[in-house]
Amino acid sequence: MSLDERAPTAARTVSPPQPARRQSPGPSTALVVIAPLALAVALGLWGIRRKNTMWGDESVTYQVARRDLSQIWLTAQQVDLVHALYYAVMHEIFGLFGAGLLTLRLPSVLAMASAAAGVGLLGSRLAGPRAGLLAGLVFPLLPQVQKYAQEGRSYAMVCALVTWATYALVAAVPHRARRRWAVYGSTMLLACLLHEFAVLALLAHGVTLVLSRVPRPVLRAWSAAAAGVVAGLLPLAIRSAGQSEQVSWIGGPVRLRYFLVAAVVGMVCALAPLGVRGPVRLSVLAVPILVLPGLLLLIVSPLKPLFVDRYVLFSNIGIALLLGAWWDYFHRLRRCSRSAWIAAVAALAALVPTSMSLRTPQSRSNDATAIGATVRREGRPGDGLLYLSGRHRVLTAANPEDTRFLTDLALARDPAASNTLGGVELPAPDIAARMLEFDRIVAVRAAGTFSATDPREAAKAGTLRRHFREYGTTRVNGARITVYVRHHAFGTPAGAAARVGCVL
Template sequence: MSVDAHARAVATTVSPPVPARRPSPGPAEAVVVIAPLSLTIALGLWGIRRQNTMWGDESVTYQLAHRDLSQIWHTAQHIDLVHALYYAVMHEIFDLFGGGLLTLRLPSMLAMSVAASGVGLLALRLAGPRAGLLAGLVFPLLPQVQKYAQEGRSYAMVCALVTWATYALVVSVPRRARWRWAVYGSTMLLACLLHEFAVLALVAHGVTLVVSRVPRPVMKAWSVAAAGVVAGLLPLAIYSAGQSEQVSWIGGPVRLRYFLVVAVVGVACARAPLGVKGPVRLSALAVPILVLPGLLLLIASLVKPLFVDRYVVYGNIGIAVLLGAWMDYFHRLRRSSRHAWIAVVAVLAALVQPSLS
């Protein structure tokens, strides 16, 4: 063998392999995003005007968001500081699109639609395409989701942000890139600034990582991100504590039965072997986000009543993911998929009854 031929052979042997190209999103991902988004928009637009009426808290949004930003800030120093960012956002939306009833409610409807897509992608990553599609389609059928998708308050936006923060968490665990944790932390912080009780989702995420026994570097990265969220929320929490009289109307748990029903159903679904093997298991993620925020509010209510179902509406992420994965599991047992749909319709009917009471 000549010297040149030998050199080429050595170079071929030691040269690093060409990195594989990252696959582009396939049709499954597109369907999981588009189908839940479309269904949520369709359901949200249906009767969104509610015969041109608005309820009490919506009227507060309507009145305050029509004021100047300086007036909103002045009012927030005396009452409703926890919603000041939401009022400021709605003020800008009213300036851009007009201050009518549709403009009041469309941001919530669009936010829930984005949340539905996030729920689908979350279940897809944890349990596969069919579970993702089913979870994304179940989410907008949940009575609580339908209600707050047509309400001019911050809860739908908070739900969307918590959904995508949860997705960022799941994506960040195996890859550990710092910018992914920055995205997770900033998304969670924005959710908390829109409503303080979104911080309870942060607790659920921590429990998920502990139960999943993630490596120490992952736990450290999450801790840094969580500390940033708490530090960013702390000034708002301190100043708003002086306005605690505005929740004095809560004499006891408000619409507790819905939370209890979905918690029981979710835990029952989690008993099945759901999802695929990975650093974060589906049940370890879905059960805490479903149960813990509401449970912590109930525990806090032993000192001061604080439980209102809309404060933790993002818990519906957990029940949707669990139901979607459970139906997928049911289908994989080679039973009729019709039976799975009958079962989930029965579950949804059970959820409707406590939500209407």
């Protein structure tokens, strides 16, 4: 057989070329946004009422936001100026939807959901769609994020604004358009006006750009935007510096362990090659925003203790990005993907007890609802009411019915009329004189609030010690409610009846 005769047969035995195997497409942009947002909303709505309880700081929001805007402004001149914008925002929300527990907390839920979507887009831009989706899903699962997504305070809104400002920064670097830098600067300024410590994220952004070795025009554009943020924040910072007693309760770092664990885990994740897209690498963005804000607060702590975990809530952006990208990296290493999934399932299982405990009243440092209810239960119509110290009058002010039939012995002007949080109290001698007009006094004492140098507080404590005896104490989350009875009352029939009533 000739070579020509064999050719067709040989041709029939050759397999046709196979097309190159294409990688499966990553998740769509819509999924990267919607899935984290939906998860954050679901977790935020889960147990949002916390058994219809409210803690002290939320009680302040609830009270102040219901005042007129002019009253909010006058109050901010004396106390809580750093939260003035937030109170104004909540005032408008209460006006639209009514003042209630859900209205108080839903804005935080929605803000954290927006932050989760922003984290997803950030991760997608820096390390690919799968990394972005994973980072966005990790973010709302973080215990600190779950906690503050259900609080009527400004921290979730600040976190959302910092997230989107960070996204605007990453988007502005390659394009250098002034409009993009204006969006970045205005978003950062709004975050800082909601809470001054958001400016620490601005510093983290600067470190990211320096480490990324971006061109000088980009650094100049960021510097101009940063200068605008600082200039806009400076008047608020100067005025609020005179209200530094508002953070005098911070005796040392508050809930430092979470920050330290997150920082260590994030640094370990950053050792892997996580995302190389664009002029800004994921690790170079995530590590500074995770570590730097908290580290700066810790550095100044020996001079002025300022570290509180919620003040740097936005640092969770960094740990979510690092964990999401790290998970995606191990998923791409086929031999390790199974281990990565097992680790993820174990982590989720470990989060369940924490997630459940965060939705209980005991998860907060105090329970204003329980404090007010205890005062109402222990007091009798006509009893005297005393706060040790007076600035904790806010702990029972959310529900006026709790103290309606009691006489506030130290109060000269109520909080709303005096544009304060705790009201204006009488001089020390007048407080002592009023106390002696009552045979029974219900005293509210919050842990660690007594000041021996305040003459009013000294008068309260001294009068109780000399003329009254403790007849029963109820401890609730964040306070002690004590009933005091005059010494002479025990020698009279009325005193005997009071004693029997207290025992019952």
